[in-house]
Amino acid sequence: xxxxxxxxxxxxxxxxxxxxxxxxxxxxxxxxxxxxxxxxxxxxxxxxxxxxxxxxxxxxxxxxxxxxxxxxxxxxxxxxxxxxxxxxxxxxxxxxxxxxxxxxxxxxxxxxxxxxxxxxxxxxxxxxxxxxxxxxxxxxxxxxxxxxxxxx
Numbered sequence: 001x002x003x004x005x006x007x008x009x010x011x012x013x014x015x016x017x018x019x020x021x022x023x024x025x026x027x028x029x030x031x032x033x034x035x036x037x038x039x040x041x042x043x044x045x046x047x048x049x050x051x052x053x054x055x056x057x058x059x060x061x062x063x064x065x066x067x068x069x070x071x072x073x074x075x076x077x078x079x080x081x082x083x084x085x086x087x088x089x090x091x092x093x094x095x096x097x098x099x100x101x102x103x104x105x106x107x108x109x110x111x112x113x114x115x116x117x118x119x120x121x122x123x124x125x126x127x128x129x130x131x132x133x134x135x136x137x138x139x140x141x142x143x144x145x146x147x148x149x150x151x152x
Contacts, residue, residue: 009121016119023093027105028086030056031079037061038078042106047113049094049106050082058102082107092117 030036031052039062040051053059064071085091091109094117108114136143 012121013119016121020092020117020119021089024086024089024091024107027052027093027107028083030054031083031086034061036079036105037075038082039104046115047108049108049112049114050091051097051104051106052082053102053104057104059099059104085109085111 027036034054035056036052036054038050039053039059042049042051054061062075064075082091086107090111091107093105094108094114095106097104097106110116133143135141
């Protein structure tokens, strides 16, 4: 790993971990302030993810269509539980989905059957080598010539 060799790998991984943790805390705060709310659940073979959206993501806050107070309390209760799990580091942000109206944030964790999000450093040079091989094969270039003139 070129990137890991030029920097302290542990320091980079710790920085990525802190960013993930801070993102979870920010989402928890947005849940507690009503800027985000549960809008759905993703079900996959590996587990469940809660989908969050709200005014801050370009989508409206979910509420009962009939104005039923009990339904609105259940939604608020779920938001508080999700925020608590994010604060306790039992949940983490697992992704985001772009929609025509905005975006949603997915959260989940081991208690929902998902593996914990872990910090890692991608091996960009390996991806670049694979890209070079693909381009050479597609366009019929000699890989040795491409390698000779490529800047790293």
